[in-house]
Amino acid sequence: MKKKKEIQNQKGMTRREFIVKTGTATGAALVTASVGPFVHTTMAKGGTLKVCSYGGSYQESQRKALIQPFADKFGVKIIEASGPDIAKVKAQVDAKSFEWDVVDLETRHIARGELENLLEPIDTNVVNLEGIDKKAIRKAAVGNIFWTTSLAYNKKALGDKKACASWADFWDVKNFPGPRALQDQAPFNLEFALLADGVPMDKIYPIDVERAFKKMDAIKEHITVWWKNGAQQIQLLTSAEAHYASAWNGRVNVAQKKNVPLEIVWEGGCLDLDWWAVPKGNPNRDLAMKFINFAISAERQGEQMQKFIAYGPTNLKAFNYITPERAKELPSFPDNLKKQFAHDADYWGPNLAPLTEKWKTWIIS
Amino acid sequence: MEAAENIMPVESASGSLWHRPAFKQFILVVPALLALFLLFVYPISSILIKSLFSPEFTLKHYLYFLKTPLYSRVLWITFQISVLSTLSALVVGYPIAYVLRRARPGVRNFFLLAITLSFMISLLVRNYSWIIVLQRSGVVNSVLTYLGLIDSPFKLLHNKLGVMVGMTHIFVPYIVFPIYSVMMGIDLNLEKAAQNLGASRWQTFWRISFPLSLPGIGAGALLVFIMALGFFITPALLGGRKEQMISNLIQIQVVDLLNWPFASALSVILLLATLVVFAIYNRYLGVERLWGGVKT
Structure with missing residues (x-):
């Protein structure tokens, strides 16, 4: 509940406050980026979010296009981890001790997770699914790449x-x-x-x-x-x-x-597809949904696929941010x-x- | 030790607990016991429990193992690969230890250091290095083709041969050290005496040196064999379709299929199989020899 209030506060801040805060956040982020890329320390006014993905050049593309911009925009401290699988999600859900708030998973893991009720349903009040390819929408996950x-x-x-x-x-x-x-x-x-x-x-x-x-x-x-x-x-x-x-x-x-x-x-x-999902019963669910909403937006996916990695955006409007030459290399190019x-x-x-x-x-x- | 205890006055049992030597000694082992319990007894018992109760007592996971031929077949393959790689590490490692025992100290230290260094190179790096050496367009085939010795490249990789090469490379240091340390305890004068009495070099080796080094062979072989049973990265990268290991099947059950009770049952079966090997070893060679003692 406390987190929700903080998020609302953020929405309600004035333009000047926003500029000041983003400025500080970016500064702090730049400092920490030179120390280590995996903890995005900011003013942390918007809470802390733990994100797990598959590492390598893939997670780097997510860091540059999705994670860092989210941390900067909302003043959220993001802690990254690598090497997700549904077995580790199950261990966390069973123990009610969550190392990950948002997790990137392959389809077979999502399917198993839904079968065993290990994932939070996607909150469509927060996550805007407009423009998302219908193949990328499931009950408890949203596709993030093709x-x-x-x-x-x-x-x-x-x-x-x-x-x-x-x-x-x-x-x-x-x-x-x-x-x-x-x-x-x-x-x-x-x-x-x-x-x-x-x-x-x-x-x-x-x-x-x-x-x-x-x-x-x-x-x-x-x-x-x-x-x-x-x-x-x-x-x-x-x-x-x-x-x-x-x-x-x-x-x-x-x-x-x-x-x-x-x-x-x-x-x-x-x-x-690879999917964004939230482990069942995670107390940080609201912020996690907010991150998913941010990460699947056309603009963010457009930047990620244009600049950093040759996967296909699940948000079809993302092609508006991608050059025609680049689009031909991507799996979801028509x-x-x-x-x-x-x-x-x-x-x-x-x-x-x-x-x-x-x-x-x-x-x- | 025994003599020392006899001479020292034994403190009376009436002293407080703190002053009893036995208790002081016990205090020293407490951290080790705790670690053993937390890292060994507890996890293994919970795996055993998970394989037998879901939530009521059931043997269905063990019955499934028995009635599905895949798992016993792969367990058998795992044993074969483990035995073969242990033997091949012995064949490579024993002569190294034998020569080191008789080498000058400078040479000996240099090679011991070289063997120790190989522990420090990551497993994956070593596996990928073998891929570069053994693949169709790799170092071995290129050289042989260049010299005109072969027309088409040998298949050295993605088969049992590749697995043997990779696993032998990893296991040799584990074999060399136990054999070498046992050999260091053998009096070389025994060999001289044998030869003095008319034994040939070969007879000296077979009837004196080799039997005396057997405890080292046993210890090294057991260590390597048990390690091999749990291996799967090297067989996966260097092996072909038939070199499948049981640990790989356990991993699929844990990570992809979330069938933890069955994965636990498979783990318990692998553990039991390992214990059987250990028991056979104990029967014929004696576990005490592992830590340098003598079988009584």
């Missing part, structure tokens, strides 16, 4: 050979030879197998498990590497250990900017969007456990 897992290849390694243009080509090892890599997990791969087998994009879910595994059998012995983490996919493609691999578009983009000759095939890509299918969190929620078991049994035999 990202794509798709087919990528090393142009230089292929030489003058024709490159794969779809998952069907990827499966066609005769006409498109070369070492290949896929991720060691059921999600995405089963969908790609169905696409390669001729299933239209809108008929992928619910997954025909037998058909998908039968198609996986056909490619199994041709996969040289089953990658396990995000760093590996780019390392494999860059060193040409694999000429083709499923990969995440943001990582491919970073490599491209470093002049690595990688290309991404949008055709048949799996469009997925031309790229129509070539992809959306990852179905509601299908995977209850099916992840049995299909993971089936996948692991399949892969060791």
Whole structure:
């Protein structure tokens, strides 16, 4: 309740007060930024907010475009953490001791969190969902980026050979030879197998498990590497250990900017999201919702995707702040969007456990 | 020690608690006992409880382990990889310890320092270094191709061989030190005596040096084997599709599927399997040897 009052006070301050306060806040933030980037100390009049995300260049883009501006604008002290997962959220909710107020989570974690009632419903009185793509709206989470897992290849390694243009080509090892890599997990791969087998994009879910595994059998012995983490996919493609691999578009983009000759095939890509969510029962819920509202605004997302990272804004109006050249590199650019299918969190929620078991049994035999 | 105690006057039991030597000694171990309880007994018991009660007593998680072939198969793979990497670390580590024992002190200290330094390089860095060395376009294959010795690159990575190389590299220091310290306690005059009595170098090694160094081999092998059972980063990065470890399946159950009771059951099963190995070791070699004692 106290926090709510403070927020209201902030809304009620005069223009001069605002300028003075923001000035001090920015000054303080600049000082602390030189000490360490992870604690954004300000006057802390607006309270303290603990944000957890996936680290690396991704969290850096959030820090620059979302977190620091929020801290400056509302005089909130923000403490950042990295390495979220739903298991840690459950531990916090069970213990009623919250290390995170706002947490960035992948879809499978959100789906599991909703199934087990570990997340606060989104307060639509605070969070303005206007302009947000409807794929990015769930009961207890709002999407903050679109990202794509798709087919990528090393142009230089292929030489003058024709490159794969779809998952069907990827499966066609005769006409498109070369070492290949896929991720060691059921999600995405089963969908790609169905696409390669001729299933239209809108008929992928619910997954025909037998058909998908039968198609996986056909490619199994041709996969040289089953990658396990995000760093590996780019390392494999860059060193040409694999000429083709499923990969995440943001990582491919970073490599491209470093002049690595990688290309991404949008055709048949799996469009997925990262989400903002609030652990259930968190006493700092109101401020957390306020942060989410700020972070999904068109202007903030526009700056984040234009300047700092090549993911897709979930707020479609954000494209107003993004140049046309840049927009073409992003997963939710309309031309790229129509070539992809959306990852179905509601299908995977209850099916992840049995299909993971089936996948692991399949892969060791 | 015993002689000293006999000479020193033993304080009478009638003295206050504070003045009893046994109590003073006990006070010294209290921090260690507390740490052991908080960091070991408590977490392991809570895992055991979590695997058996949800919330009523149930064996369903253990039955699920038994009736789903995946988990016992992966446990078996884990054992195979652990045994193989322990053996390979022994084959590499034993000669190092043997040579160090007989080297001049300067040379010996240099190599001991070098081995200690390898503890300080992060696991991930070492794994990625092996990727650079072993991959298709890596150092080994490039050199062999350049020399014209091979036409197409060897597959050295993303298979069992890659895992063996990576895990051996990590485990060798853990094997070298116990063997080396046991060897330091062996009187080299015994070897001279054997040779003096007509034994060949090979006979001297097999019948004198090797049996005397066995406690070191046992200690090092047990340490490494138990570490290997819980490994999963190295097999994940350097292995192929078949090199799956049980700890990886436990992690999926904890992080992705939130099935903590089943994850706990898997952990308890892994712990039990480890204890079985420990018991076998104790039966044949004796746990006392781990800390340098002699089996009685």
